[in-house]
Amino acid sequence: MIEVRGLSKKFRVHVKQPGLRGSLKSLIHREWKEKEALRSVSLEVGPGEIVGLVGANGAGKTTLVKALAGILHPTSGSARVLGHVPWERNDEFRRQIALIMGQKAQLWWDLPAADCFLLLREIYRIPRARFEATLETLVQALGVGDQLKVQIRRLSLGERMKMELIAALLHQPRVVFLDEPTIGLDLTAQRSIREFLLGYLREHRPAMILTSHYMEDIERLCERIVIMREGEFVYDGPLSRIVEEFARHKIIGAELSEPTSAEALALLHRLGEPLPVEGAAIRLKVRRERVAEAASEILRSLGVVDLEIEEEDVGTIIEEIFRKGQA
Amino acid sequence: MNQERGAWAFQVFSMELRKLFAYRADFWLGFSGSVLSTLGISYFLWASVFEARQASEIGGYGFHAMMLYYLAVAMVTKVVQAQEMGLVSQEIYQGTLNRYLVYPVPFFAFKFVENLAHAALFALQLPLALGLFAALFGLPPDHGVSSASVLGGVAAAFLACYLYFALGVLIELLAFWADNVWSLLVMLRITVSLLGGALLPLSVFPEELRAALSWLPFESLLSFPTRALLGELGPEEWGRHLGILLIWSFVTSVAIRLVWRRGLREYAGVGI
Amino acid sequence: MARYLRLYAYFVRFSLSRAMEFRLDFFFRIAMDLVYYGVNLAFFRILFLQTPTLAGWDESQAMVFVGCYLVVDALNMTLFSNNMWMFPILVNRGDLDYYLVRPVSTFFFVTLRDFAVNSFVNLVFAFGILGWAFTRAPGEFSWDRYLLLAFLLPLGSVLYGLVQLAFLLPVFWNHSARGWGGVFWSMTKIMERPDRIFRGWMRAILTTILPFALMASFPARLFLEGFGSELLFHFVLVFMAFALVLALLWRAALRAYSSASS
Numbered sequence: 001m002i003e004v005r006g007l008s009k010k011f012r013v014h015v016k017q018p019g020l021r022g023s024l025k026s027l028i029h030r031e032w033k034e035k036e037a038l039r040s041v042s043l044e045v046g047p048g049e050i051v052g053l054v055g056a057n058g059a060g061k062t063t064l065v066k067a068l069a070g071i072l073h074p075t076s077g078s079a080r081v082l083g084h085v086p087w088e089r090n091d092e093f094r095r096q097i098a099l100i101m102g103q104k105a106q107l108w109w110d111l112p113a114a115d116c117f118l119l120l121r122e123i124y125r126i127p128r129a130r131f132e133a134t135l136e137t138l139v140q141a142l143g144v145g146d147q148l149k150v151q152i153r154r155l156s157l158g159e160r161m162k163m164e165l166i167a168a169l170l171h172q173p174r175v176v177f178l179d180e181p182t183i184g185l186d187l188t189a190q191r192s193i194r195e196f197l198l199g200y201l202r203e204h205r206p207a208m209i210l211t212s213h214y215m216e217d218i219e220r221l222c223e224r225i226v227i228m229r230e231g232e233f234v235y236d237g238p239l240s241r242i243v244e245e246f247a248r249h250k251i252i253g254a255e256l257s258e259p260t261s262a263e264a265l266a267l268l269h270r271l272g273e274p275l276p277v278e279g280a281a282i283r284l285k286v287r288r289e290r291v292a293e294a295a296s297e298i299l300r301s302l303g304v305v306d307l308e309i310e311e312e313d314v315g316t317i318i319e320e321i322f323r324k325g326q327a
Numbered sequence: 328m329n330q331e332r333g334a335w336a337f338q339v340f341s342m343e344l345r346k347l348f349a350y351r352a353d354f355w356l357g358f359s360g361s362v363l364s365t366l367g368i369s370y371f372l373w374a375s376v377f378e379a380r381q382a383s384e385i386g387g388y389g390f391h392a393m394m395l396y397y398l399a400v401a402m403v404t405k406v407v408q409a410q411e412m413g414l415v416s417q418e419i420y421q422g423t424l425n426r427y428l429v430y431p432v433p434f435f436a437f438k439f440v441e442n443l444a445h446a447a448l449f450a451l452q453l454p455l456a457l458g459l460f461a462a463l464f465g466l467p468p469d470h471g472v473s474s475a476s477v478l479g480g481v482a483a484a485f486l487a488c489y490l491y492f493a494l495g496v497l498i499e500l501l502a503f504w505a506d507n508v509w510s511l512l513v514m515l516r517i518t519v520s521l522l523g524g525a526l527l528p529l530s531v532f533p534e535e536l537r538a539a540l541s542w543l544p545f546e547s548l549l550s551f552p553t554r555a556l557l558g559e560l561g562p563e564e565w566g567r568h569l570g571i572l573l574i575w576s577f578v579t580s581v582a583i584r585l586v587w588r589r590g591l592r593e594y595a596g597v598g599i
Numbered sequence: 600m601a602r603y604l605r606l607y608a609y610f611v612r613f614s615l616s617r618a619m620e621f622r623l624d625f626f627f628r629i630a631m632d633l634v635y636y637g638v639n640l641a642f643f644r645i646l647f648l649q650t651p652t653l654a655g656w657d658e659s660q661a662m663v664f665v666g667c668y669l670v671v672d673a674l675n676m677t678l679f680s681n682n683m684w685m686f687p688i689l690v691n692r693g694d695l696d697y698y699l700v701r702p703v704s705t706f707f708f709v710t711l712r713d714f715a716v717n718s719f720v721n722l723v724f725a726f727g728i729l730g731w732a733f734t735r736a737p738g739e740f741s742w743d744r745y746l747l748l749a750f751l752l753p754l755g756s757v758l759y760g761l762v763q764l765a766f767l768l769p770v771f772w773n774h775s776a777r778g779w780g781g782v783f784w785s786m787t788k789i790m791e792r793p794d795r796i797f798r799g800w801m802r803a804i805l806t807t808i809l810p811f812a813l814m815a816s817f818p819a820r821l822f823l824e825g826f827g828s829e830l831l832f833h834f835v836l837v838f839m840a841f842a843l844v845l846a847l848l849w850r851a852a853l854r855a856y857s858s859a860s861s
Contacts, residue, residue: 011858066696069696069700070699070700071696071699071700071857072857072858073854073857073858075858087857089699089700091702092702094700094701094702095702097700098700099696099697099700101696101697104692104693104694104696104697106697108613110613110616110617110620111613111616111617115612115613115616118609119606119609119613122602122605122606122609123606123701123702123703124701124702125602125702352773352778353773353775353777353778353779353781354778355778356778356779356781356782357777357778357780357781357782358781360778360781360782360785360786361781361782361784361785363785364782364785364786364788364789365785365788367801368788368789368792371792371796371797371798371801372646372653372792372796374796374798375653375654375795375796376646376649376650376653379650379651379652379653380649380650380651385649386649505623505624505627506621506623506624507621507623507624507627508627510624510627510628510630510631511627511631513631513635514630514631514634517634517635517638518634518638520638521638521641521642526638526642527642527645527646531645531646531648531649532645533645533648
């Protein structure tokens with residue numbers, strides 16, 4: 001449903017020196033710097049698939065989403081979404097996609113959501129019966145029935161985001177772009193939105209691309225992730241393979257019979273990187289190839305009550321990849 | 328202590344100037360656009376009036392002097408109105424007022440210094456514009472323009488700038504209670520432009536109207552600095568207008584204080 | 600077409616419910632326009648103390664012209680002005696994104712979304728002034744002149760909106776519309792003066808590429824002085840040319856928007 005080939009995007013940014021002198025200078029002459037937001041990226045997404053797009057700020061996530069939604073014109077490369085070139089923005093294409101940006105509201109601030117939905121019905125030419133049925137289902141699933149008649153600006157951030165989701169899904173889009181849909185929400189709201197999205201995905205099988213700063217979102221929702229760094233894909237594959245491919249460390253956790261001594265600490269530092277922990281216990285980050293050696297050393301030298309060896313946390317690995325390029 | 332006081336004001340002033348420069352093209356466009364169009368429209372309007380009337384002088388001005396008046400009043404209006412809009416109300420609506428309330432600097436002084444940066448920039452253009460006019464078209468016969476009159480006019484414009492600022496602030500403080508005060512500011516501006524003599528020199532107004540306006544601040548806001556600039560005023564009129572400006576500035580400032588105190592009590596700090 | 604009318608009906612309804620909520624602002628804005636009308640009437644009243652005629656019109660005829668431009672202004676305020684005000688903000692904040700992904704003309708959405716109910720009320724006053732001016736103007740006016748005026752004034756208003764939008768489009772390239780927007784505002788005064796005071800090359804410019812002098816003046820002249828096919832042709836031609844140029848500019852602007860933002 002989404003096919004991207006060698007998509008690149010460059011744009012110019014204006015550089016200004018600080019201070020009054022810089023301002024005066026830029027009055028006469030402006031300096032520009034070229035920035036590559038996307039460097040020849042390729043991607044395919046099929047129906048029912050949700051791809052998590054992660055990366056640091058400025059890695060190019062939003063640029064990619066905007067290009068696929070037709071808002072941005074790329075510098076080179078090609079893309080097809082549902083068979084259409086997105087940036088030609090023909091009605092047929094626009095009727096079948098949805099874009100949700102957590103940082104920008106699409107609903108009209110001073111109106112109740114119900115009114116906005118009526119307008120959207122007209123915009124997307126949704127037959128009345130289907131509109132009512134879809135609305136009912138979505139409202140039920142998100143549990144916002146009581147808030148439909150309340151002005152958007154009087155809703156909480158979480159309720160507002162739920163309304164935004166409904167607004168975006170009313171026309172049953174076949175491709176959905178979600179840019180930071182849970183940003184700024186509390187944990188409960190985040191969780192209920194995640195659950196809702198999973199259910200929606202199972203039932204309607206749209207292709208979805210999701211960007212998020214919250215690893216939790218990605219881990220819960222996406223089986224496949226794409227990690228971006230400086231406009232490039234560093235990884236594109238199943239979430240589950242991240243650990244095999246990128247985890248260079250394991251964590252050895254142990255409960256001890258007595259608190260760690262200075263000597264024991266010195267030993268740990270020699271074996272790996274001790275992580276902070278409370279009480280008579282240790283947590284040690286060890287390179288994979290040295291796990292066996294380290295474990296036996298610990299068992300031999302310290303009074304171990306219980307010992308376990310765990311994989312590193314996926315979120316941590318991913319974050320390390322997009323910071324440094326590898327874990 | 329004194330040095331520190333000067334320091335914040337200078338920083339605010341310079342920061343505001345920097346903001347103006349950041350939108351370089353905007354600034355020059357907006358400025359020259361408004362002066363040129365005022366002047367251009369007045370030129371064609373009065374040319375046709377002078378022709379229809381077959382007169383060499385209207386309201387005490389010959390055609391040439393009339394054009395100089397319009398240039399001067401357009402420039403003076405810029406200085407007096409300076410930043411003009413949304414000085415305080417935006418802070419109230421967006422709930423950013425708190426930020427200023429914790430600064431160890433009086434809020435209105437802060438805002439006025441910002442406003443002064445705009446006024447100063449416009450005031451700098453004033454002699455240039457007059458010079459350009461003189462170079463291109465010459466000055467009219469029996470003109471009273473001198474470096475002293477220009478200095479006096481600019482000084483008068485800065486006094487008027489304070490009063491206009493204070494009137495604007497007083498209106499904007501209504502933002503504590505009203506949803507939007509922008510329209511009230513527009514009313515102030517268009518009223519001042521007519522009654523202050525920016526649309527037509529006050530000398531063409533009917534006598535009764537002028538008499539009715541004589542104790543109101545409008546004439547002193549625009550017409551006074553303009554005519555001072557052009558060297559048309561004697562000490563008597565100077566004295567009268569200075570008096571009006573001072574009295575009105577004082578009254579308005581007191582009113583601001585009162586309204587501000589009541590408003591702050593109203594202000595939840597989160598905007599409205 | 601019917602769909603767009605239905606969409607517009609929603610816009611009007613939404614704007615209405617919002618206006619009713621900010622009631623004080625609503626009345627302030629009505630008062631603001633009334634002050635504006637008063638200042639304009641006073642301006643011409645005082646000017647005519649100095650001269651018997653202006654651009655071939657006596658005071659009572661000039662008042663018909665004043666009524667005309669107040670109606671053009673009020674129509675523009677009702678339909679476009681709030682949208683124009685929002686427009687640069689929409690572009691700069693990136694809120695245009697949402698309009699771009701909808702299967703509806705972005706242009707339609709952006710230019711007509713907000714209907715200014717307060718100015719709609721002011722239309723009554725503007726028409727009132729025009730009606731009062733009709734009764735004082737010398738001569739009898741046949742019904743076809745009224746009809747022509749009823750057709751031309753809205754056209755003048757749309758032209759006003761198109762020109763304003765043309766001045767705002769630089770926001771797509773400079774990210775600020777304050778400069779050109781300011782130039783537009785200063786130039787709107789030209790619409791408020793009879794076109795015949797402008798002479799020579801200035802007249803040529805103001806009746807063609809910057810057509811401020813014909814938005815209200817031409818309709819007023821056609822009404823006061825009878826049908827002139829040349830004047831009408833000029834007006835319609837400029838209108839169509841402007842609409843065409845703006846359509847092209849709009850495309851270029853959207854293209855720039857989609858190439859520049861990140």
